Amino acid sequence: MTKLTxxxxxxxxxxxxxxxxxxxxxxxxxxxxxxxxxxxxxxLGAALTAAMAGIGQCQQCRTFAEAPLCAICSDPKRQQADVxxxxxxxxxxxxxxxxxxxxxxxxxxxxxxSPLDGIGPTELGLEQxxxxxxxxxxxxxxxATNPTVEGEATAFYIAELCQQYGCSVTRLAQGLPVGGExxxxxxxxxxxxxxxxxRF
Amino acid sequence: MTKLTxxxxxxxxxxxxxxxxxxxxxxxxxxxxxxxxxxxxxxLGAALTAAMAGIGQCQQCRTFAEAPLCAICSDPKRQQADVxxxxxxxxxxxxxxxxxxxxxxxxxxxxxxSPLDGIGPTELGLEQxxxxxxxxxxxxxxxATNPTVEGEATAFYIAELCQQYGCSVTRLAQGLPVGGExxxxxxxxxxxxxxxxxRF
Numbered sequence: 001m002t003k004l005t006x007x008x009x010x011x012x013x014x015x016x017x018x019x020x021x022x023x024x025x026x027x028x029x030x031x032x033x034x035x036x037x038x039x040x041x042x043x044l045g046a047a048l049t050a051a052m053a054g055i056g057q058c059q060q061c062r063t064f065a066e067a068p069l070c071a072i073c074s075d076p077k078r079q080q081a082d083v084x085x086x087x088x089x090x091x092x093x094x095x096x097x098x099x100x101x102x103x104x105x106x107x108x109x110x111x112x113x114s115p116l117d118g119i120g121p122t123e124l125g126l127e128q129x130x131x132x133x134x135x136x137x138x139x140x141x142x143x144a145t146n147p148t149v150e151g152e153a154t155a156f157y158i159a160e161l162c163q164q165y166g167c168s169v170t171r172l173a174q175g176l177p178v179g180g181e182x183x184x185x186x187x188x189x190x191x192x193x194x195x196x197x198x199r200f
Numbered sequence: 201m202t203k204l205t206x207x208x209x210x211x212x213x214x215x216x217x218x219x220x221x222x223x224x225x226x227x228x229x230x231x232x233x234x235x236x237x238x239x240x241x242x243x244l245g246a247a248l249t250a251a252m253a254g255i256g257q258c259q260q261c262r263t264f265a266e267a268p269l270c271a272i273c274s275d276p277k278r279q280q281a282d283v284x285x286x287x288x289x290x291x292x293x294x295x296x297x298x299x300x301x302x303x304x305x306x307x308x309x310x311x312x313x314s315p316l317d318g319i320g321p322t323e324l325g326l327e328q329x330x331x332x333x334x335x336x337x338x339x340x341x342x343x344a345t346n347p348t349v350e351g352e353a354t355a356f357y358i359a360e361l362c363q364q365y366g367c368s369v370t371r372l373a374q375g376l377p378v379g380g381e382x383x384x385x386x387x388x389x390x391x392x393x394x395x396x397x398x399r400f
Contacts, residue, residue, distance in 0.1 A: 004294070005266045007251045014247035017240035018218075018229050029218050031291045033248075034255055034264055035310055040217035041252040047214035048245030051207045051230070052238050064234055066205045091231045094204070110235055 008034075060132070062125050063090045063108040072106060081105050082139040084132070084167075086158060088112055088146055096144060104142075107132065112150035113157060124154070126161060133165035143171040208234075260332070262325050263290045263308040272306060281305050282339040284332070284367075286358060288312055288346055296344060304342075307332065312350035313357060324354070326361060333365040343371040 004012070008030060015026035033041035057063065058070035065071075072078050083104030087093045093106050109124040121127070132138065141162045145151035159169045175193035176185060185193075204212070208230060215226035233241035257263065258270035265271075272278050283304030287293045293306050309324040321327070332338065341362045345351035359369045375393035376385060385393075 003271070005255060005264060005271075007247075007254045007266055008264060011247045011251040014240070014244040017233070017237055017244060018215075019232050020225065020228075025220065027291065027294075028220075030251070031289065032219050033217070034251070035289065037217055038252050040214070041248050044214040044217060045245050045248030045252065047207075047211045048233075048241050048248065051211040051234070052241040052245060054207045055205065055234055064205060064208060066207055071203070071205075089231065089235065091227065094227075 057110070058108075060128075061106045061108055062110055062128070063093055063106060078103065078105055082137060083142060084138045084140070085142045085144050086129075086155075087144045088151060088154070092144065092146075102142075105138075109145075109154065112145065112148075112154040114150060121157070126158070129158070130161065130165070133162060133167060136165075138165075138167050141167045141169050143169060145171075147172075147174055257310070258308075261306045261308055262310055262328070263293055263306065278303065278305055282337060283342060284338045284340070285342045285344050286329075286355075287344045288351060288354070292344065292346075302342075305338075309345075309354065312345065312348075312354040314350060321357070326358070329358070330361065330365070333362060333367060336365075338365075338367050341367045341369050343369060345371075347372075347374055 003009070011030045012023070012026045015021055015029050016023065018026075021029070033044075054066055055064050056066070058065040058073050059068050060073040061070060063070050063072075065073075067074070081104035083102075084107055085093075085096065085102055085104055086107045086109065087096065088109050088111065090108055090110070093108055096102055096106075107125075107129055111119050111124055113119060113121070113124065133141075141158075143155040143158060145155045145158075155171060162169045173196060174189065175196055176182070176189070182190070203209070211230045212223070212226045215221055215229050216223065218226075221229070233244075254266055255264050256266070258265040258273050259268050260273040261270060263270050263272075265273075267274070281304035283302075284307055285293075285296065285302055285304055286307045286309065287296065288309050288311065290308055290310070293308055296302055296306075307325075307329055311319050311324055313319060313321070313324065333341075341358075343355040343358060345355045345358075355371060362369045373396060374389065375396055376382070376389065382390070
């Protein structure tokens with residue numbers, strides 16, 4: 001085995017596309033599957049093939065869905081909601097859903113504005129968002145984008161769009177994370193927490 | 201998306217069989233592939249399916265191979281060697297090959313003796329090893345098993361087997377790793393380094 005066999009080489013290279021997997025971990029993964037869990041390897045191969053082919057995007061909110069509409073967009077109760085939460089990714093949407101606090105509708109951007117990477121309003125589906133807002137059913141848009149430079153820039157752009165349709169626009173509160181220690185919290189967050197202080 | 205779609209759920213569960221991948225990383229991997237690299241996901245699926253089906257074991261040395269014999273076992277030059285290096289896994293064999301220091305033959309155990317896990321001499325192919333040694337071509341067996349409890353126990357068992365066939369048995373030197381700092385080296389290694397000291 002001066003060099004690896006072709007299929008093994010291909011497998012190790014393919015594993016490296018996974019986030020956080022470098023050459024050494026990819027090699028370890030490939031060997032472990034081949035030595036100890038070929039059944040699991042076969043299942044993972046099939047799951048990847050099925051997921052890449054079978055998972056599309058919801059026609060209405062753009063989240064991942066296996067049908068034209070996702071579970072939330074096909075839920076009549078939620079479709080009556082007049083609050084729309086805009087998130088950057090399906091993972092963010094999942095995190096919000098897991099809190100159980102929000103019963104409205106979603107719009108999933110699947111990215112943030114990034115002209116240098118060729119990601120503009122079209123890539124984020126903002127025409128689709130305009131059409132949705134034009135129907136007049138949404139009263140409040142909650143901007144739940146990441147509190148990063150890209151997230152903020154995108155939120156700013158979308159806020160202007162929403163105001164054109166007369167929706168009120170809100171954004172998630174910024175401040176101290178629960179369980180955080182003041183000593184270790186960055187200055188900007190602390191400043192936000194001060195300016196956004198509430199009556200006790 | 202109160203719950204994930206079935207294919208997404210299956211993909212996240214299947215990704216968890218990879219070593220070092222917990223529920224949160226698996227979710228991150230699945231979302232990243234779907235959002236940004238569907239082509240890579242399709243390739244990884246195909247590579248896994250092809251590797252699990254197409255990679256078997258060399259009939260002679262038990263390493264991973266796509267043909268009945270691996271590249272080393274089908275190399276006439278190496279087949280004349282009278283030194284046999286016994287390693288615990290194909291990854292260990294690869295590490296040794298990468299040093300370029302060893303030009304002999306290999307035997308890959310694909311595990312270590314572990315009666316509680318049902319891994320005995322048969323699972324490690326020791327009958328196959330006996331047959332190889334019985335041919336009388338091997339003069340020296342190098343035990344390159346891991347310096348762990350399981351590795352040592354397996355080495356001990358194999359050493360006895362080799363002696364039955366009149367082979368001389370050696371093992372890799374134990375001592376300080378290159379670049380290590382004495383201060384941080386464990387006591388047992390240090391003791392081995394002392395007892396195995398060499399003339400300067």
